[in-house]
Structure formats: structure tokens, C-alpha cells
Amino acid sequence: MHESAPQNPRQPETETETPGHAQDPGVSRRFLLKSAGAAGAGVGVGAGLGAGPARADAAAEPAAAAVPRRQGATMIGVPFERRGTVRVGIVGLGNRGASMTELFLAVPGVRVVALCDKVRAKAEKVAATVKAAGQPAPALYTKGEGDYAQLCGRGDVDFVYVATPWEWHFPMAEAALKAGKHVGVECPAAMELDQLWRLVDLSERTRRHCMQLENCCYGKNEMRVLRMAHAGVFGELLHGAGAYLHDLRELMFSPTYYEGPWRRQWHTRLRGDIYPTHGFAPVANYMDVNRGDRAVRISTVGSPAAGLAAYRAQHMPAGDPSWKETYVGSDLSVSLVQTAKGRVIRLEHGVSNPHPYSRVNTLGGTKGVFEDYPPRIYLEPEMSGDEWGDFGAYAKWDHWLWKEHANPPGGHGGMDYIMVFRLMQCMQQGLVPDFDVYDAATWSAPVPLSHASIRAKGAPQEIPDFTRGQWRAGRSGVDSVKP
Incomplete structure (x- = not known):
């Protein structure tokens, strides 16, 4: 979305556009050496760019990765210090x-x-x-x-x-x-x-x-589905899906939208899902990941990288610095994440081809299913046949934040303000934050692990237990109680 474009309630939420910092020219090799070693997935350093192909006999089931020794007490359940300002x-x-x-x-x-x-x-x-x-x-x-x-x-x-x-x-x-x-x-x-x-x-x-700061966790639809899921409306939860499908070609080649080519250049370094959290985090919340369930492993496949080069050939003049770039990032990556309870989460990432904006945002259980873009729902016993139901009829499940702030300021349908308001409220009142460093690590882990999986021909990669075993205990999260 261009800065001059009008805000749309269902418009894309965030790209961290800009502060104009230089690229680290050594990030690719350093990234790959560290990530492949840390993943503990039986694919080795050969999973990196510039390395040879992964062994065909790589283990399908990831070996357990070593969990670093804790250096301090857990931050789960730790409140902020109360402060007026x-x-x-x-x-x-x-x-x-x-x-x-x-x-x-x-x-x-x-x-x-x-x-x-x-x-x-x-x-x-x-x-x-x-x-x-x-x-x-x-x-x-x-x-x-x-x-x-x-x-x-x-x-x-x-x-x-x-x-x-x-x-x-x-x-x-x-x-x-x-x-x-x-x-x-x-x-x-x-x-x-x-x-x-x-x-x-x-x-x-x-x-x-x-x-x-994953603003999509605070989207109106996401928070409504979250409360419905926790109330058992969908029955036993079985599967979900999230995505970041957004045609960014024009923006990535724009000389002014981003501060330099940093966003586009990540497509020269990694093959997998480099922006997973908008799709992953809301579904993880529905399923209480790190709060009674855990994301255990991820397996990813990716399409060829063709879209950015095709766009460059059509739109960029000879001599433009982008012609020195070789794109390796999959135009579409598809990941399957399995949880400790056996649930399945599908993640998709695609920003290099024509596609209307979508985060997919799906949740299914034994009593029904929700699908977004456009929002629709199917639940038993009130529905039958092949017709979707009206998701708008379930407004009674809206989160209290959306009931109190029906018309929040800011873009992206108000989710940005809801997130900021809630975070500041937690700090002012000395509350436990809705999500913590363990969620941050889990939601971001598909970045290196999806790349490693693609390099290993889809071999599953273990997602570390960043909570060090404390995910088994249920606790509150974004589905919070009004203070």
C-alpha cells in the first residue's frame, strides 16, 4: 500500500518500512551457518545458500535440539511495573x-x-x-x-x-x-x-x-474468532491456516517507499517464509500455542523464484542496481506446522506475484470452520447444506477491546491502535502482557526453519521449545479479561 493510498479496514497491516539502515553484507552466510546448526534437524550446514544440496537420506523426523540452559527465571506470568505515565x-x-x-x-x-x-x-x-x-x-x-x-x-x-x-x-x-x-x-x-x-x-x-508487536492478533475478526474458539464454538480444534499474500513488487522496486533496497534484498538470501507472523500468530493464539499446546515441527516447500525478476525485466531500466541481484526466495512458500496435540497449521507466503491481499485466517474444528477474505463461517447444528453463514451475525463474541473502541484511530482497520492501547494499558496498570518473548520467538522461528526445510527438500525441522517445558500450563493471552 502506498503512503498516499486511502486506508481500508481490510488493508494490509504492516511492513516495517524504513529507517534507512545499511544492509549487513555478511548476513547470508552467517545466518545460514547459525540457523542450520541451531535447528538440530538432521540437515546440517549444507542447508545454506551457496552450499551443496541437502542429502537425500536426511532424516524425516527431526532430532531433538539442545535447549540452552536457563539464565534467569521464566518471564511467563511476569507483570509490568505499574506506572502512571x-x-x-x-x-x-x-x-x-x-x-x-x-x-x-x-x-x-x-x-x-x-x-x-x-x-x-x-x-x-x-x-x-x-x-x-x-x-x-x-x-x-x-x-x-x-x-x-x-x-x-x-x-x-x-x-x-x-x-x-x-x-x-x-x-x-x-x-x-x-x-x-x-x-x-x-x-x-x-x-x-x-x-x-x-x-x-x-x-x-x-x-x-x-x-x-504483532498487530494482526488484535484484528477485529481475529479477536472474535479467538473468543469463539476458546468458548468451544468450533468444537475440538483440528486445523488452521494463516498467510501473508500481498503483491509487493511495485513497492519493493520503488526508490522511495522503503529506505533503500533492504526489503527486496531479503529475496536474494532466503528461500522460505520471511514474513510469517501475520498469519501464524493469530492461529497460534486460537490454539493456545505456548499456553497448553506447542508448535513442534515445520515442513516447507517452495515454488521457483520468478516474479521479481520478471517485474524487473518489465519495469526497471538497464543499469539499475537491482540488475545485480539474483532472487532465490520462493514466489510462494507453503509450510505445515504440527503441534504437540497433533493439530496442523498451514502457512503461506507470497509477495512476488499478482494476488489480492489475504491473510487467509482459517480455523476448523469438529463443529465447524471459519474462513476469512471474505469472512464466512459454517457451524453445526445451526447450518446445513453447502451454504456459508454470515460471520457478522456473531458480533456478540467481539472482544471487550473492540466493544470499548468501536471506531479506533489509525490504519489497518484499527488493529494498530487496539494493540498500542492494550500494551500501554498493561504497562500503566502493572498487568501481565498479552504475549511475551516466548511467543515472539515461536512466531518468528519459521523464518530460518522454513528456509532450512526447503533446502532439505521439505524435510521437517524442529521448532524449539522456547518455554523450556512450560508450554503445558494454560494461561491467559490476547483473549484477556477487562481490567
């Missing part, structure tokens, strides 16, 4: 960071005290928005790519929000945690398996929350 520092002030700043400002009791982006003009523009909202001028950190560490070190910042290119999510979250700050990161939380483990360890050691 939440002071926020924002890192990354492109399309996403700038728009989210307005939503933080819209929540009573929240102050935006510091901003960071290496492009000073962007920081100054967002600072003007802060002052226009009646707040003091925020401190600006614009002295290069490492200045975010100075923001994290401020004594008057309670929460750091990160909306930068994906390769910067981990180092910025790490810096925030080490500085004693709670941190929320855009999707995905990190690109490497060992980085996800390190965030888990840091969160436990520093006693600070590290959260994947």
Missing part, C-alpha cells in the same frame, strides 16, 4: 514508525520522549508531530546507525519501540534489554534461530519483556 522511545521513523508514533500519542498517559533515525529529516518531521500533540520536544538521535544505543540508555525511557529493517531488530532489541528497557519489535523479531534464543535468555536475565 509510560515514556516511549521510538527507533525507526519511516512509514511504520511515523504512523505508530501518532497512535502512541493518542493513548492517555503516554509520552514520546525520544526518537531515533539516521535520516535527521525524518526524525525532525516526527518530532513536530509530537510537539503538535502538546508534548515536550523529544530528544533526537540521528548520529548514524549506532545511535539507537544512546536512546536505549536514557533513564527516562520505559519502553523502546523498534520499527526498522529486519536485520536490525535483534541488535536493537538486545540493546534495549541490556539497558533495562522493555522492548517491542516489529515483525519478525529476529531472522536467526540463535538470535531468538538470545532474546529469550536476555529477557529472562534482565527481567524485561521483549515482545513481537
Whole structure:
């Protein structure tokens, strides 16, 4: 979606567009060596790009991966410190960071005290928005790519929000945690398996929350289905599906939409699902993943990579830097995730071909099924035959957040504001957050593991138990009780 396009209630939710940081030219080799080794999936380092093909006799069933020794007590069930005012520092002030700043400002009791982006003009523009909202001028950190560490070190910042290119999510979250700050990161939380483990360890050691700010968990449809699922309306849950299907070709080749080519260049590095959380997280919530069930393994297959090269040939002039790129990312990746209870979650990712926007968002059980885009439902015993029912007739199941905020501000149908409001509410009232670092790690794990599975001809990869065995206990999550 272009910045000038009108907001649509069912429009795509987030791409962490922009703060203009440089690429790490060594990310591909480093990523693959670490991820393949950490996956413990019997496919070895050969699963990496540039390595030879995976062994044909690779084990179909993944071996158990070693679980790192816990460095601190669990963060499950740990509440925030109660505070009347939440002071926020924002890192990354492109399309996403700038728009989210307005939503933080819209929540009573929240102050935006510091901003960071290496492009000073962007920081100054967002600072003007802060002052226009009646707040003091925020401190600006614009002295290069490492200045975010100075923001994290401020004594008057309670929460750091990160909306930068994906390769910067981990180092910025790490810096925030080490500085004693709670941190929320855009999707995905990190690109490497060992980085996800390190965030888990840091969160436990520093006693600070590290959260994947997955706004789709707060979509109106998603929250309604969540409450219905937990009330048993769908019966015993059996399967679900989520996706990120969004034609991003024009945006990825735009010279202005993203700050540089970072988003497109990930398609030169990884073959699998590089943006899984919008589809995975809501279905994981329906099934109480990390709250009574666990995602155990993932197997992924991918189509050829043709769409970006075809678009480049049609639209980009000779001599454009993109002609030096070789795209390997599957135009469509399809993953099957199995849980400890035997449920199946299908994940799809496709951004390189013509396709109307869809997150799929499906949930099925012994009493019926919900499918989104468009939303429709089929339930027994009230329905029979081959006709879908009207999902709008089930508005009584809407979450209390949507009943209290029927017309929330901001884009993406209001889910962004609902997420920010709820997070700030939890911090102000000293509540346990709706999701935690274990969810962040689980939802982001398909990034490296789907790539490894494709390289291993679809061989299943073990999804680590980031909770270290504590997933078996039921606990609250996004389906929260009104405080």
C-alpha cells in the first residue's frame, strides 16, 4: 500500500518500512551457518545458500535440539511495573514508525520522549508531530546507525519501540534489554534461530519483556474468532491456516517507499517464509500455542523464484542496481506446522506475484470452520447444506477491546491502535502482557526453519521449545479479561 493510498479496514497491516539502515553484507552466510546448526534437524550446514544440496537420506523426523540452559527465571506470568505515565522511545521513523508514533500519542498517559533515525529529516518531521500533540520536544538521535544505543540508555525511557529493517531488530532489541528497557519489535523479531534464543535468555536475565508487536492478533475478526474458539464454538480444534499474500513488487522496486533496497534484498538470501507472523500468530493464539499446546515441527516447500525478476525485466531500466541481484526466495512458500496435540497449521507466503491481499485466517474444528477474505463461517447444528453463514451475525463474541473502541484511530482497520492501547494499558496498570518473548520467538522461528526445510527438500525441522517445558500450563493471552 502506498503512503498516499486511502486506508481500508481490510488493508494490509504492516511492513516495517524504513529507517534507512545499511544492509549487513555478511548476513547470508552467517545466518545460514547459525540457523542450520541451531535447528538440530538432521540437515546440517549444507542447508545454506551457496552450499551443496541437502542429502537425500536426511532424516524425516527431526532430532531433538539442545535447549540452552536457563539464565534467569521464566518471564511467563511476569507483570509490568505499574506506572502512571509510560515514556516511549521510538527507533525507526519511516512509514511504520511515523504512523505508530501518532497512535502512541493518542493513548492517555503516554509520552514520546525520544526518537531515533539516521535520516535527521525524518526524525525532525516526527518530532513536530509530537510537539503538535502538546508534548515536550523529544530528544533526537540521528548520529548514524549506532545511535539507537544512546536512546536505549536514557533513564527516562520505559519502553523502546523498534520499527526498522529486519536485520536490525535483534541488535536493537538486545540493546534495549541490556539497558533495562522493555522492548517491542516489529515483525519478525529476529531472522536467526540463535538470535531468538538470545532474546529469550536476555529477557529472562534482565527481567524485561521483549515482545513481537504483532498487530494482526488484535484484528477485529481475529479477536472474535479467538473468543469463539476458546468458548468451544468450533468444537475440538483440528486445523488452521494463516498467510501473508500481498503483491509487493511495485513497492519493493520503488526508490522511495522503503529506505533503500533492504526489503527486496531479503529475496536474494532466503528461500522460505520471511514474513510469517501475520498469519501464524493469530492461529497460534486460537490454539493456545505456548499456553497448553506447542508448535513442534515445520515442513516447507517452495515454488521457483520468478516474479521479481520478471517485474524487473518489465519495469526497471538497464543499469539499475537491482540488475545485480539474483532472487532465490520462493514466489510462494507453503509450510505445515504440527503441534504437540497433533493439530496442523498451514502457512503461506507470497509477495512476488499478482494476488489480492489475504491473510487467509482459517480455523476448523469438529463443529465447524471459519474462513476469512471474505469472512464466512459454517457451524453445526445451526447450518446445513453447502451454504456459508454470515460471520457478522456473531458480533456478540467481539472482544471487550473492540466493544470499548468501536471506531479506533489509525490504519489497518484499527488493529494498530487496539494493540498500542492494550500494551500501554498493561504497562500503566502493572498487568501481565498479552504475549511475551516466548511467543515472539515461536512466531518468528519459521523464518530460518522454513528456509532450512526447503533446502532439505521439505524435510521437517524442529521448532524449539522456547518455554523450556512450560508450554503445558494454560494461561491467559490476547483473549484477556477487562481490567
